[in-house]
Amino acid sequence: MTSELNEPGLQPVTGVDDVPDGVVPDLQLSRAEDELDQDLEAYQPPTPRPAAAVRRAWVRPLVGFVAIVIVIAVIWEGTKWIAGDPWDVNSILGVPVSIVHVPPYHWTPVNDINLPHVWLILESFLETDANGETLLQGLIGAALFTFRGAALGFFLGASVGLTLAIVLVHVRFLERALLPLLVASQTVPIIAIAPVIVVGLKAGWLSIAIVASYLTFFPVTIAGIRGMRSADPRAFELLRSYAARDRTVLWRLRLPASAPYLFTAFKIGATASVVGAIVGELPSGIRDGLGGTLLTAMQYYSIQPERLWAAIAISALLGIGCFMLVVLAERWTLRNYRPTELGAAP
Amino acid sequence: MIEPSSPGTGPAIAQSSPLPAADVVVELSGVSKVFGLSGGRAAGGTVEALTGIDLAIHRGEFISLIGPSGCGKSTLLRLVGDLTSTTSGTVAVNGKSAERARLDRDYGMVFQAPVLFDWRSVQKNVELPLEIIGRSKAEREAKAREMLDLVELSDFTDHQPWQLSGGMQQRVAIARALAVDPAILLMDEPFGALDEMTRERMNLELLQIWDRTGTTVIFVTHSIPEAVFLSTRVVVMSARPGRITKVVPIDLPRERSVDTRELERYFELVTEVREGLRAGEGGAGLAPAARVRAEGLSA
Numbered sequence: 001m002t003s004e005l006n007e008p009g010l011q012p013v014t015g016v017d018d019v020p021d022g023v024v025p026d027l028q029l030s031r032a033e034d035e036l037d038q039d040l041e042a043y044q045p046p047t048p049r050p051a052a053a054v055r056r057a058w059v060r061p062l063v064g065f066v067a068i069v070i071v072i073a074v075i076w077e078g079t080k081w082i083a084g085d086p087w088d089v090n091s092i093l094g095v096p097v098s099i100v101h102v103p104p105y106h107w108t109p110v111n112d113i114n115l116p117h118v119w120l121i122l123e124s125f126l127e128t129d130a131n132g133e134t135l136l137q138g139l140i141g142a143a144l145f146t147f148r149g150a151a152l153g154f155f156l157g158a159s160v161g162l163t164l165a166i167v168l169v170h171v172r173f174l175e176r177a178l179l180p181l182l183v184a185s186q187t188v189p190i191i192a193i194a195p196v197i198v199v200g201l202k203a204g205w206l207s208i209a210i211v212a213s214y215l216t217f218f219p220v221t222i223a224g225i226r227g228m229r230s231a232d233p234r235a236f237e238l239l240r241s242y243a244a245r246d247r248t249v250l251w252r253l254r255l256p257a258s259a260p261y262l263f264t265a266f267k268i269g270a271t272a273s274v275v276g277a278i279v280g281e282l283p284s285g286i287r288d289g290l291g292g293t294l295l296t297a298m299q300y301y302s303i304q305p306e307r308l309w310a311a312i313a314i315s316a317l318l319g320i321g322c323f324m325l326v327v328l329a330e331r332w333t334l335r336n337y338r339p340t341e342l343g344a345a346p
Numbered sequence: 347m348i349e350p351s352s353p354g355t356g357p358a359i360a361q362s363s364p365l366p367a368a369d370v371v372v373e374l375s376g377v378s379k380v381f382g383l384s385g386g387r388a389a390g391g392t393v394e395a396l397t398g399i400d401l402a403i404h405r406g407e408f409i410s411l412i413g414p415s416g417c418g419k420s421t422l423l424r425l426v427g428d429l430t431s432t433t434s435g436t437v438a439v440n441g442k443s444a445e446r447a448r449l450d451r452d453y454g455m456v457f458q459a460p461v462l463f464d465w466r467s468v469q470k471n472v473e474l475p476l477e478i479i480g481r482s483k484a485e486r487e488a489k490a491r492e493m494l495d496l497v498e499l500s501d502f503t504d505h506q507p508w509q510l511s512g513g514m515q516q517r518v519a520i521a522r523a524l525a526v527d528p529a530i531l532l533m534d535e536p537f538g539a540l541d542e543m544t545r546e547r548m549n550l551e552l553l554q555i556w557d558r559t560g561t562t563v564i565f566v567t568h569s570i571p572e573a574v575f576l577s578t579r580v581v582v583m584s585a586r587p588g589r590i591t592k593v594v595p596i597d598l599p600r601e602r603s604v605d606t607r608e609l610e611r612y613f614e615l616v617t618e619v620r621e622g623l624r625a626g627e628g629g630a631g632l633a634p635a636a637r638v639r640a641e642g643l644s645a
Contacts, residue, residue: 234461237429241455242478242526243448252474256465338464338508 073118080115083107092119116306121313124306135307139293139314146289147318149205149277153212154269154322161217161269162262165224166250175225186218190276195283203284211280216269223265227258260337263330270322278315290315371530371562372403372426377435378587379421394587395421399435401581401590408556408563410573410580412619413626418588419566420534426564427453427532440529447529451479454523454561458535460515462507462522468494469503472522479526493521496555513544520552524559531556533565537572546604549575553602570623574598574615575606582619584626592622 080103081087087101109115125136164182168175194211201207231253239249281291290311297308377399382392396418403409411419424430425437428444439447447453462471472490481489494500497517499510507515516536523531536552537545549572556563567573573580574596582592596615598606606612 232459232461234457234459235463238455238457238461239478240429241427241448241453241532242475243451244478248478252477253463256463259465334465336465336467336506338506 076115076118079107079110080112080117084110084115085112089117093122113302113305116309120306121309124304124310135310139290139311142288142290142293142311143314143318146274146277146281146291146315147322149208149280149289150212150270150273150318150322152205152209153214153276153280154216154266154273156209157213157216157269157273158220158266160213161220161265162224164217164221165228165258166254168221169225169228169254170246182218182221185214190215190279191282194279198280198284203286207284208277208280208286208289212273212276215272215276219265219268219272220262223261224258227261228254230261231257259333260340263326263334266326266330267323270326271319274315274319274322290318369404370402371405371407371440372401372564373436373438374399374401374422374426375436375438376400377422377425377437378433379418379425379430380433396425397587397589399588399590401593403562403564405562406560408565408576408578410565410567410577411583412567412570412573412580413583413588413623414585415568416588417583417585417626419583421588422583423532423534423564423566426530427455451475451526452529454526454528454531456516456519456523456531456533456536458538460507460512460519462515462518464506464508466507467503468499468505468507468510468518471507471518472525475522475526489525490521493525494518496524496558497521497551513540513548516540516548517551520555524555524561527559528561531561531563533563535566535568538568545569545572550603552576570616570619571607574612574619575602580615580619582622582626584623591626592619594619594622 081101082103083105084103084107086103087099089097089099091097125134125139127135129135129138164178168178190211193214197210197214198207201210228250235253235257236249239253244252277289278291278294281289282295284291286292287296293311294308294315297304297311301308377396378394379396380392380394399422411422413419421430425432426439426444428437428448437444439452442450462468463474466474469487469490472493473486476486476489491500491503494503497520499514499517499521502510502514507518510518520536537548540548552563553576563576565573565576574594577596580594580596581590582594583589584591594615598609598611598615
């Protein structure tokens, strides 16, 4: 019994060359079946999209965005037509018109100070100041200044957030101890924190960036912790079976697995960093950015409400722009990842 | 019938070996595993997953572990691979501890799911273990191509894993496991999630790969026909606590094909394994009433 028991194990291991004849038909059979397997089961990867399709992918959302802006403008003016202040319009965007209209109803929130006519906001972009600079030029300059602070704050916040996540994932004790503190940090209004940082570090681009990073790091930390634990437990066992070090597990598994989660946080962080940069400018006395512009426009609101709305529009566009930059980076980074949903928006 | 045994003094059913010790790749002696000993649970919350396991596996063998759910066959595999530690007893791999063997990269691991990294191409997935052990780029690329050739996926190197069918993904996982030329290939129900047709084809392919590489394979499965068809020995286990009840040497011709499944000896062996499983079910540790029920079912 014992010799029989181990007999199969005694047989010398055969290489491919000394396989007896009997096995050859099976090899062929297996190959034939294999081709069938590949023909029937192989998912054909999508061929690269033609340039027209790529263009369509960009044009459609843009058209949709413009359409929605127009719809909002129509609702805006429609409300004013029904319940706003009396209309006495001589020109719209330089085109002479003659519209005199008394709305049948009156609703204070849609008066000319709260909601100035859309064309007044657009016209205000071209108003020139004492230096001969248009408001639009001034706003773009301010947006670029704020963008610099926001971008710096974003990278600072994302780096701090990701570093924190990496540390907390590896040191469970710290996660339990530190996480409540991080949550608490986010319940304190940024407007209260900003003066502390700005006064503490002296007004300047660094303090603005730090205020912006204060809003950015938190979602990155939370998403990073979640993402770095999101991989299949067996993937960790696989790396363990190769005696991979923690650093290898981090670089080869944890970080790549967390990328989709991180980009969601980066999108939140990108828009939040714009808010953070603007708020950071307020107590600093720096007038070069959108924060200063908004502050000035607020002071003149009752006289020139359209200037505040113009600044709001540019701030919103800056936020959208930052968001889109992250979307572009996400598309490039995650191009090889399993698609989550067919045609899913970023 | 197997008597309940304490760790270290288990029945020597699987131990006897006429081979020189040098040929023993894996040697388990008196191995037991109890879950829930450490941690916050009360002492009553422990589960005896394995007890009195003695088994010697020789170089080039293809060993299948078969048994009902919860018999600890996966735990046994994980003990050999040092993915979990023994409660008592020893696991020796090539004369070393299981941990030493893992650190020496003696293992190739294949799970029930392919566990491929989505963000890496098929080629890069196979290169992963070679990256970890620090092989040069040229060496990695050549070896990965060779392995993908072995599993007949040469045309799919640049695909992403999620673009392949389940069977193809599992072949990539096998190629990845073989890339480091492991002394032991540990397979935990690798074909369990595949349909019957694909599974039988994968069985044939695995045997061809085993033939060509000469690696020692430990293979966990639920399927009696699969175990008999693939193995040189089938280790039959029973549950609560998990133990080895029978070892069935498979004396079928070494070269196996679709015709093997029609041999009379094949059916005899399938029956022998099945009876071994039933004996384990109705065996020691059951109350008389339960034993009568189990025997009644097998009659």
